[in-house]
Amino acid sequence: MKLFVSDGNPHCVKVLAVLRYTGVTCDVEHVNHDERVVPYLSCPALPALLLPSGTYLFRPNSICRYLIELNGQESSDIVNQWLEWEATELQPALMQALHMVVLQGKGAETTRLLQGPLSYLDQSLSKRTTLFLTAEMVSVADVVLWAALYPILSDSSLTELQHWFERVGVLAACESAAQTALQGKGLKSESLKSYLQRQPAPHHGQGQVQGRGTQPCN
Amino acid sequence: MSLKELSSLEKALGLKKPNKYSTQGDRKVPVLQSINGPALVGLVTIATHLVQEAKRPELLGGSAEHKAVVQQWLEYRVTKVDGCHKEDIKTILKDLNSYLEDKVYLAGNQFTLADTLMYYGIHHVIVDLAVQEKEKYMNMTRWFDHVQHYPGVRHHLPPVVVLRNRVYTSGHH
Numbered sequence: 001m002k003l004f005v006s007d008g009n010p011h012c013v014k015v016l017a018v019l020r021y022t023g024v025t026c027d028v029e030h031v032n033h034d035e036r037v038v039p040y041l042s043c044p045a046l047p048a049l050l051l052p053s054g055t056y057l058f059r060p061n062s063i064c065r066y067l068i069e070l071n072g073q074e075s076s077d078i079v080n081q082w083l084e085w086e087a088t089e090l091q092p093a094l095m096q097a098l099h100m101v102v103l104q105g106k107g108a109e110t111t112r113l114l115q116g117p118l119s120y121l122d123q124s125l126s127k128r129t130t131l132f133l134t135a136e137m138v139s140v141a142d143v144v145l146w147a148a149l150y151p152i153l154s155d156s157s158l159t160e161l162q163h164w165f166e167r168v169g170v171l172a173a174c175e176s177a178a179q180t181a182l183q184g185k186g187l188k189s190e191s192l193k194s195y196l197q198r199q200p201a202p203h204h205g206q207g208q209v210q211g212r213g214t215q216p217c218n
Numbered sequence: 219m220s221l222k223e224l225s226s227l228e229k230a231l232g233l234k235k236p237n238k239y240s241t242q243g244d245r246k247v248p249v250l251q252s253i254n255g256p257a258l259v260g261l262v263t264i265a266t267h268l269v270q271e272a273k274r275p276e277l278l279g280g281s282a283e284h285k286a287v288v289q290q291w292l293e294y295r296v297t298k299v300d301g302c303h304k305e306d307i308k309t310i311l312k313d314l315n316s317y318l319e320d321k322v323y324l325a326g327n328q329f330t331l332a333d334t335l336m337y338y339g340i341h342h343v344i345v346d347l348a349v350q351e352k353e354k355y356m357n358m359t360r361w362f363d364h365v366q367h368y369p370g371v372r373h374h375l376p377p378v379v380v381l382r383n384r385v386y387t388s389g390h391h
Contacts, residue, residue: 006246040316042309057286059293066286077267084260087297089248 001026002050004037007181008191010098011060013147015047017177018064021143022071033198041164061087061144068140078134082141086148090117094148096202101152102193110152121145122158133164142168150178151186220261224336227265230334231272239264251316261335261368269331276289277331284290284325291332299339307343308309311355314340318357322364322388329368341375353384 003019003026005012019026026049031037037048038056043171045058049066057063061083065075075083096116097110125133132142146168153165175184182189220311221239228236238251242259250258250267269277279285299310306374314336318324324332344362352359363380366372 006263031245040319041313052284053283055283057289057290059290059297062290064284065289066338067280069282069285077263078256080266081258081260081263087293088245088260088300091297103349107240 001052003028004035004046004048004050005029005181006031006033006035006046006188006195008193008195009033009046009181010094010151010195012047013150013177013181014060014144015049015063015067016180017143017147017171018067018140019061019109020173021138021171022067022177023206024067024070026067033195059087064140067150073140075140079139079141081143082133086141086144088121090145090148090171092202093117094152095199098151098187098192098196099121099199099202102187102196112153118161122161125160125164132168138168138171143171143174146174147177151182151189151192153186165172220246222374223261223335224250224264224268226338226371226375227268227334229373230370231268231274232370233268233272234335237268260296262296265292265331265335271331276328277334279325279330280328284328284330288330288332292335295332295335295339299336310340311343311351311358314361315355315358318361321361323361329365333361333365333368334371337362337371338375341378344378345376349381352380 001024003015005016005028008048016028019028031046033046034044035046036042037050038045038058041058045061047060048060048062049057051057057066065083069075095111100106100109130136131183132138133145134141142164146165149165150169150218155162169178171198178184182192186192221241224239225236240249240251241247242249247259248261248264252258258267259336266278269275279288297307302310321327323329324336340362344359347355359380362378366375366377
């Protein structure tokens, strides 16, 4: 098995943390952001996991779930729900926020963009009765959400969220993944900046077509 | 939109008692109400749950690897296909077309939930494709036609005509 990652890509923090956490044996290769690893995709998709059969997995949360399941931990409904929420609700807001704060220096905008998803997560954390998001032990949902929020959550005023974030962040797996992919620096990471510069500019608002920051790939 | 999908999926799975659904947020994310537990939120989460409820685990993939491939295309459906912008549609069609070059279904030779949900999610695009475009994305069109004829899948959607013989003999790009 071989995992392809690129520095500065927050999705790579997810898969590196889960890989370290599970202890699954796998080669890790660092490639450039624009390397087309998956042969049938026209845009570069990283991280990507090459399985021994020659199959590629290229969606970050599916890679994380696969690694955890190899370790014998089946994903429950609640874990699935958090992974889907992360991919469909949190990510679009997060990409916009990162783009604005890192590339345009508009730090104040992030609060407005992220208020909805962050307070939803904070409320869900205060209602739960378990130590982590879905259970008494860390699940793939904790690691994925932690890694997604790593760049922006160093100074949150939402206390439940902050406590949970710190509890997951002390795991050696998380710490080393953030170190590897983002040099342990959140928003200040140079590699995060160069990753974002290569991403298409996020669309603002829903259903509105906006110009793209980079060339559409063929 | 996604509520219709879930109700079609319930029928395809042969679930007798229809579940109660609502939606939340601007994106109208589906919510499955439950009597004996917390509500479930999200299309893929609910669809996966329904498949388990119907005791049809093969639809989620047989081996660990197949399971991952199914999950991956479900994740692709809700992150890439849903709400995609006009200029991204061609990329999606092109990528699916090259991926499906040597496959019958998204997870290989076995029909899974990924095929059903991808079919529901991409139907509105395929309906509007011209004959030439359907031929250009030949593998994707063949897959689409297989899925729309798979027993019990189509339900709430009209059939899309797919010509089995090529009209335009030389592919011009």
